[in-house]
Amino acid sequence: MGFSRPRTGKDGKIRYAAVYRDLRGNIRHAGTFATQAQADKAWQKALAKLTLERLPDPGKGRQSFRRYVEEVWFPNHVIELRTRENYDYEINRHIMPWFANMRMIDVMPIDVREWVTHLRNEGVNPPTIRYCMTILSAIFTTALNDMVIVLHPCKGVRTPPVPKKKRTIITPEQFDVLYEALPNARMQLLVETKVETGLRWGELTELRIQDLDLTTRTLTVSRVVIELASKYHPEGGRFLVKDYPKDREHRVLKLSRQITDKLATYTRAEQLHDGELLFFLRSQELSQPPRLRVLADPDTLGLTARNEAGRTYRHGTLSGYSAGKCRCQHCKNAYAHYRAQRRATGKDSPRSRRVVNSDGHIPRAWFRDHVWKPAIKTAKLRVYVRPHDLRHAHASWLLAGGADLQVVRDRLGHASISTTEKYLHTLPDDNDSTLDAFSKIRNRSKPDNQQATG
Structure with missing residues (x-):
């Protein structure tokens, strides 16, 4: 809808403003003209242009893939900052070199299949190819919704199969050996808290004193800290605290009495108060001595x-x-x-030593390199266990001990109960009862079994 609005200028002459309403109902101006006819023509032209912009335009598909991704899709795609960092890396590493100069409308399923084959020939592993396909599909889904393209080139294109790996579940006996190999009591408490609660790393290292209620033996998970490259951090830092965990829902965990007593002793010894991190990185731990190299003959x-x-x-x-x-x-x-x-001797430009960038949070890489890997090596376990595998162990131990499946799901913050079901019968000795049942039927006809039952 539009109209011409007369207005009197400083010289006393009447001029006409071309006025129209956009799709949101806001008043827009298309200029001021000497005659009403010119003003009417202007607002009618503006309305026609506004309508055309809402219709499919073949010209949109002629823009390059690089332009659409860098100027339209990526800046306006709503995703978590950590996911944005991962997307940016994979786009520039594996997607952009192949599709950058192609026009959006020219990308066909055959091009995507050739790209998948190219990645396989380059030795890119199947999980990475599948992840890149997820990103590429999201790009073209948005382009299809924006009417930039008329065909989704990723539909029907298959990626190499990704075999499901068996979860590594550390047994209580293996955990005890690993526990003794940790460097100090503080790291032992951190690791024991992780296996007793099943918290994710970002949830564990963001725990603060006010989250711990020693009276009721409960722990509230309401935040998570993530590590970002400075270019993706809103303030150029390293750590970013989000006011919600991964499942976007706060949860309360009941603690065992023994871990509660240990945490109470620890907080008193460290004189920690509300607002302070429960587990933190000390300043003396930031500076590591230079590595000594023994040069052999x-x-x-x-x-x-x-x-x-x-x-x-x-x-x-x-x-x-x-x-x-x-x-x-x-x-x-x-x-x-x-x-x-x-x-x-000053012959090369000296490069400053790498330092741990921390605001008190324990960096994942620092813990892995300076605490976890040395402990794994000292413990001499027959399997390699990641810190995240302690979360798997927590779920597996609970279910093996007879805990309710729904309770375990709520405790871990799983979005689907099918995720929790994967931890059923994952301990190595869980199959013993199955084998005993098989042997009972398999050997019932043997003489020794008959005498035993007689």
Whole structure:
């Protein structure tokens, strides 16, 4: 709807403003003109343009994939910041090199299939290919909804199958060995709290004193901390606290008496108060001593494999690393020692030592490298266990002990109970009862079994 509105200027002359309402009902102006006819023509033209912009336009599909993703889709796609960081990496690493210069309307299913084949030939693993396909499909779904394209090129395109890996469930006996291998009592308490509660890493490291009620032995999970690259952080930092956990629902966990007593002793010893982190990184833990390298005598290490020119070099030498392209620890140590000497004498631009960027939260990588991996090595477990596997162990132990499936689901914050069901019968000794039942029927005809039953 539009109309012409007369207005009198400072010179006393009457002019006409072209006025119309947009789709939201807001008043818009298309200019001021000397005659009413010109004003009517202007607002009618503006309304026609507004209507055309809402109709499919083949010209939209002629824009390049890069332009649509970088200027339209990615800036306006509502996702979590951590997911945005992951999307940005995969788009630039695996998607953009193939589709960047193609027009949106020209991308067909055959192009997507060729891209999948290309990734397989490049050695990209199936889970990454499936993740990239999820991103690409989201891009073209939005483009289809925006009427940029008329065909979804990802529909019907299959990715390599991703085999389901068996979850590593640490047994209570293995946990006890790992527990003793941890470096100090504080890290032991952190790990024990994780296996007793099943918290995710971001939930565990964001726990604060006010979340712990020692009287009722309950723990409230209401926040989570995530680690981001500075370019994705709203304030250029490293850690970002979200006021909701992964399932977007606060939950309250009941604690055992023994872990409650340990946490009470710990909070008193550390003199922690409301608002402070329960588990935090101390300042002295941030600075790590320089790594000591023991350089072996190259004459005792033998020769490297032949390079492209058919030549071999001694291990533990610069030639072994550079010309022989050997990456054994001896050759790497020799090259690192050479570079350190050059920096010390000012021959190379010195690079500042990497430091742990923390606001008190324990970085996941720092814990893995300085606490977890050394403990795994010392414990000499026959399987490798990740910190997140303690969450799996918590669920498995609860169900093996007879806990209700729905209660375990609520405790872990699973969105679907089918996720919790995957932890049923996951302990190695859970199959013993099944084998005993099989043996009872299988061997009932044997004489020894008959005498035993007689």
